[in-house]
Amino acid sequence: MQPACRAPFELYSKESGKSYGNQPLSICDESFTPLEVRYDLDAVKGQVTRASIEAGPANMWRYTSLLPIPEGFEPDLPVGFTPLVKAKNLGKRVGSNNLYVKNDAVCFPTLSFKDRVVAVALANARHFGFEVVGCSSTGNLANSVAAQAARLGLKACILVPADLEPAKILNTQVYGARLVRIDGNYDHVNRLCSLIADQYNWGFVNVNLRPYYAEGSKSVGFEIAEQLGWRLPDNVVVPMAGGSLIRKIKKAFDELLYLGLVEAKPVRFFGAQATGCSPISTAVKQDTETITPQRPNTIARSLAIGNPADGPYASRMIREVGGYAEDVSDVEVVAGIQELAETEGIFTETAGGVTTAVTARLLAQGRIGTDELTVSVITGNGLKTTDALAGRYELGRAVRPRLGDFEEYLAELDGPTAVAPELEPELIPAD
Amino acid sequence: MSIRVMLPAAFARHTDGTKQVDSQAATLPALVEDLGTKFPQLGSHIKDEDGRLRKFINVYVNDEDIRFLGGDTYQFQDRDEVMFIPSIAGGLR
Numbered sequence: 001m002q003p004a005c006r007a008p009f010e011l012y013s014k015e016s017g018k019s020y021g022n023q024p025l026s027i028c029d030e031s032f033t034p035l036e037v038r039y040d041l042d043a044v045k046g047q048v049t050r051a052s053i054e055a056g057p058a059n060m061w062r063y064t065s066l067l068p069i070p071e072g073f074e075p076d077l078p079v080g081f082t083p084l085v086k087a088k089n090l091g092k093r094v095g096s097n098n099l100y101v102k103n104d105a106v107c108f109p110t111l112s113f114k115d116r117v118v119a120v121a122l123a124n125a126r127h128f129g130f131e132v133v134g135c136s137s138t139g140n141l142a143n144s145v146a147a148q149a150a151r152l153g154l155k156a157c158i159l160v161p162a163d164l165e166p167a168k169i170l171n172t173q174v175y176g177a178r179l180v181r182i183d184g185n186y187d188h189v190n191r192l193c194s195l196i197a198d199q200y201n202w203g204f205v206n207v208n209l210r211p212y213y214a215e216g217s218k219s220v221g222f223e224i225a226e227q228l229g230w231r232l233p234d235n236v237v238v239p240m241a242g243g244s245l246i247r248k249i250k251k252a253f254d255e256l257l258y259l260g261l262v263e264a265k266p267v268r269f270f271g272a273q274a275t276g277c278s279p280i281s282t283a284v285k286q287d288t289e290t291i292t293p294q295r296p297n298t299i300a301r302s303l304a305i306g307n308p309a310d311g312p313y314a315s316r317m318i319r320e321v322g323g324y325a326e327d328v329s330d331v332e333v334v335a336g337i338q339e340l341a342e343t344e345g346i347f348t349e350t351a352g353g354v355t356t357a358v359t360a361r362l363l364a365q366g367r368i369g370t371d372e373l374t375v376s377v378i379t380g381n382g383l384k385t386t387d388a389l390a391g392r393y394e395l396g397r398a399v400r401p402r403l404g405d406f407e408e409y410l411a412e413l414d415g416p417t418a419v420a421p422e423l424e425p426e427l428i429p430a431d
Numbered sequence: 432m433s434i435r436v437m438l439p440a441a442f443a444r445h446t447d448g449t450k451q452v453d454s455q456a457a458t459l460p461a462l463v464e465d466l467g468t469k470f471p472q473l474g475s476h477i478k479d480e481d482g483r484l485r486k487f488i489n490v491y492v493n494d495e496d497i498r499f500l501g502g503d504t505y506q507f508q509d510r511d512e513v514m515f516i517p518s519i520a521g522g523l524r
Binding site for chain 2 (some may be wrong): 027029030031032033034184187188191194195198290292293295307309312
């Protein structure tokens, strides 16, 4: 279903003010800073309404009016509109009465929020006529580019650090993508992609298609607001790798506000990183937007970008809105994964462990209030990083299929008193 | 002593398409000055208001981020390969 109207958009540089129209380009050739997408929201004011959005499909394409999608593109992959879950049990555990989890661990088609950004990037890749698309990735983006390129009939060449989690490698190869493991960390891979993009006429979703790609992240913000009944939360806790997502969620809120679809209120943004790769949280804590690069050393590999492109902007925005950023150890990351799974039945990858642990810490620090409406953004699925939990659980011995053996086994585990009492006769269903 | 400097496509508009150049500069600030002499238009664009290389431009020396080598104080070695890459794909300087 096509939206009633689309806000006209173009690329421009915030630094130099130069406009670049619409083309596969990511860098301003005057300031050498990243290009952004800007919209003529006045052109659709009054036409994009809550009702017009709600009449759209039950996926991220209901917000097509506010995304950089080329004319004529008919989206047919139902990406997004993931659950916003009231996390009562987790909230009780970490000291919040008003905690929500935005669960992109179930985003379609590859179980991470990267499906959103890739959907927008590849819509433009096809529009610009690229036959080959690619990316540098810590895993989730690789999965998503591979899957959606297959669907669109595009060839994919994907570059990843050699030590990536095996599940993420397999989840890229299965779609028929060419996967190249690079002997280096993500920053090395990224640099190589930049050189390839200079030489080859390929559409790199996070290089020459990056302005479009990044805008797909806004759909997370649109959904949070709509799912809260067209209102904004008090706080959002967002994992940070390159630092783009946290800014795009704010951009989504700002656009909804400009269009009169939500009421104004102060929203504080909190960034989450692993201590083993925390260049942005370090900058926020030092009250600066100067990013000092780090050599990543953490199990949260999807966040392990030591030299984050949007880091200065993320740090600036967080500080401007009175937010903060925290980072947690790998031990806390694993605990965060387990806590979210045990309390809410949501199995997240290591990045979600980071976000959950940071949310808990911010509540413990009093930076987030108990009754404030807080959304913790979970961006990927735990099935992709099961190696992070290696050795955490025992299988136990196999038990013979006899009631006595079963009870003996429970007693072995928990002691004789733990064996379940016999069912009361009245609770036994009649035949 | 000579180093080889690789320039990205984003610079090409200011270098008449040149993407590779040799330099005798000993440090990064000296190299920025040298590039400004060789390509005056580029020189005015890659420096910020304080005359330093813009923070959104990364510099690599033989695959290593120059900040891990001492940044502005790093002394180039003969035949070093120096690469300039805008931050969009490689983080930022």
